[in-house]
Amino acid sequence: MGAEDRLELPVVGERQSLREQVAHALRAALITGEMRPGVVYSAPVLAAQFGVSATPVREAMLDLAKEGLVEAVRNKGFRVTELSDRDLDELTEIRQLIEVPTVTRLADPGRAEEFARLRPVAQEIVSAAERGDLLAYVDADLRFHVELLALSGNAHLVEVVRDLRNRARLYGLSQLYARGTLTDSGREHLALLDALEAGDAATVEHIMSEHIQHVRGIWADRPE
Structure with missing residues (x-):
């Protein structure tokens, strides 16, 4: 891996296990x-950037391989899994089938207090978008959708969606920020909460469907 391929990775500390910290950063x-x-990354080279031994990096990479995010390349390292347009279309279809009806059923003014607890997370998404902090955006976005879906009471459904979101990484975020449209995408979360608190199921269904399709456009790095 040449100098041009060097990643901006943090030096990890001791609070979590090294394996967990490395997996999170990767x-x-x-x-x-x-x-x-398609790029092959060497565990020893990544370990040098993290400031740790190669062992926790290899262990973290194996965890990511189980999630389908990378694949082992014998005697070389790990290659980031490539997703085709068909893969992305199919993952989008699954998310539509699961998330749209699940979130729509949550629309209820009587649950306004539960939705209110998600508003700070939605605002985090917008704030991260405004300052171009892509890692914070992705982290807050994942927390928002997982916590919202958790209100359904179906833990297995939440884990399925978490896995889908991990496999279908958000491509094109930096280009979206450069075009000035990342903040608009972030504000969709606030509009969704407004509709949920109002008990407006039709609007919730529309926003969720549009939001997932918008994300598909981000993956493809092209506007809808």
């Missing part, structure tokens, strides 16, 4: 597209 680099599909 997953973030995958989600934002800093680690590029």
Whole structure:
């Protein structure tokens, strides 16, 4: 891996296990597209950037391989899994089938207090978008959708969606920010909460469907 391929990775500390910290940092680099599909990354080279031994990096990479995010390349390292347009279309279809009806059923003014607890997370998404902090955007976006879906009471559904979102990384975020439209995408979360608190199921269904399709456009790095 040459100098031009060097990743901006943090030096990890001791609060979490090294394996967990490395996996989190690599997953973030995958989600934002800093680690590029098709490129082979060496565990010892990444370990040097993290300031740790190669062992926790290999262990973290194996965890990501189980999630389908990378694949092992014998005697070389790990390659970021490439997703085709068909893969992205199919993942989008699954998200539509699961998330749209699940979130629509949550629309109820009587649950306004639960939705209000998600508003600070939605605002985090907007704030991250405004300052171009892509890692914070992705982190807050994932927390928002997971916590919202958790209100359905179906833990298995939440884990399925979490896995889908991990596999279908958000491509094109930096280009979206450069075009000045990332903040608009972020504000969709606030509009969704408004509709949920109002008990407006039709609007919730519309926003969720449009939001998932918008995300598909981000993956493809092209506007809807």
